[in-house]
Amino acid sequence: MSDETGAAAGTEAGATAPGTERRVRVVLVDDHRMFRTGVQAEIGRTEITGVEVVGEAADVDQAVTVINATRPEVVLLDVHLPGGGGVEVLRRCASLMAAAEDPVRFLALSVSDAAEDVIGVIRGGARGYVTKTITGTDLVDSIFRVQEGDAVFSPRLAGFVLDAFASTDAPPVDEDMDRLTQREREVLRLIARGYAYKEIAKQLYISVKTVESHVSAVLRKLQLSNRHELTRWATARRLV
């Protein structure tokens, strides 16, 4: 075992990951073959990055089949797909996401940064959202974070979420569960300002773990938050 890690570290990427043993199996869902090939080339160098692409799919039906067959840990999911889009994939894989053992986690990877797309897949159960302009290193990092059960918020996604939860009128009492706490709001705001988790932790004098748990809580609230409120938000922006 130590031989293996030594070899991996020795090749050229000693700096990539502290624990080189960590491996993650990934399925790529995107209808552009060129893009899949590109991502595969950039992150699928298993020896270096620890990411192993075990399957690819170009539409919703294929995606569901491949995901069921390979049971990956993380699915990189495009938002716009023939056959119903990423949301449809999430809907049909709901049981896999909820599985007690080895749940499949989804990370949305899209060229679109339109609010309705972003909020749509996050509400559908995706654990994070990154745009295609992301660098390979950051993408690998995001994949590992999602695999560990953490949520990945890009600054833009944080902005959308803040927007979605910001309502100027007084909240009804029974909807308190859906609201963000002051701390969660602060964390989101810092993410929107482009801070990394480590920087946020320093800024707020809390641990990185606490930051992570705040972010996860926000994600959960977003996925659970009542329809009514998000509908109002979407309507206000003429998204529906």
Add this chain to the structure above:
Amino acid sequence: MSAAARVTETDEPPVRRLYRSADGRWLGGVARGLAGHLGLPVVWVRALFVALFFTEGLGVLLYAVFWIVVPLGVGGRAAPRPVFEITPDGRRRLRKPDKGQVFALIALVIGSVALIGKVNVDNESGRYIWPLLLIAVGVVLVWRQADNARRASWTESGRRRRTFQLVRGLVGVALVGTGLAVFLVVRGSIAQLGTALTAAVAVLTGIALLAGPWLVRMSQDLTEERTMRIRAQERAEVAAHVHDSVLHTLTLIQRNADDAGEVRRLARAQERELRNWLYKPEGTGRDEEEPATLAEAVKKAAAEVEDMHGVPLEVVVVGDCPLDEKLTAQMQAAREAMVNAAKYGGEGGAVQVFAEVEGRMVFVSVRDRGPGFDLDAVPEDRMGVRESIIGRMQRNGGSARLRSVPGGGTEVELEMERADG
């Protein structure tokens, strides 16, 4: 010279073709069409028809023949100029609905009263008058409807009143049906009314059953054709946009392939434009006018700085509000901060711009991941940060903070209260 002019004037009439007028008509547009064609005031033609009506109903017959034979056009109103020049006032006054139509209505009422008085309902021929009248009115309604449908296909103006037109057509059909039924009934006894009506309904139903599928099919075909046309138009629009901007940019990129900075700048500008065009709810993404709201202003400033300095700026805006004087000052300060960040901190990656409207407070932060700098170390004569950012914010009642971020980089925070909620 004047002779030549007169010749062309007199040559004009043969060119005019006889149309029924679609504009300013009362019934079928026959009278107005004829008036336009002959160069007479409409009132004369109408009076002639009415007069002819009393000579054994010849006027009605003539009118009907004209209606059926003469195509609908724009003859009456758009008549050649000489007509207008001869009696400009008279025609113009006529076109106003008030006088002419009131007069016509009175004439109609008088005529009807005279007719009713003249017809002896009891005698044999009189019994056919009412059903015939019903049928006539129904036919007129339906024919007029057909004209309207035709006209709507030129002007595409009929869509709004579609239900009205449908109702009108149905009323016409119902009148004709009733007229026919009564016509049948008066020849027999009143007891046969029910039977006759049933028969009429049965015939109508039969016709509907026979023609129905064909009609449905035709309307479906029409809808499909329209959808296809709209789709084709959309595709053409997308193609045009892609051609205009994307292909153009790609060509420029090929030409500047050696200049990495220029290529990046072109690609980013194009990406932003295309994104705007594709994902903006309103869709156009082309308005380059003065921004009216905070979000627009931030995005515009960032786009300009991005283009100017070739450094990507990532913009996140939460909430929005209209711009006021104080916020405009804040935007200028923010822009200055963006320029600084792009200039001095651009190597560290994208510059992050965050703007938030929360209640009455507007907060903007601009941060880079460059080497950072110490405000105190900046020479006194360099006014950029001190005047354009901090000074400007303070003069307008806001505050600006410059700080170095843990892990490198600089962040400028601008806070301002809105002038009016």
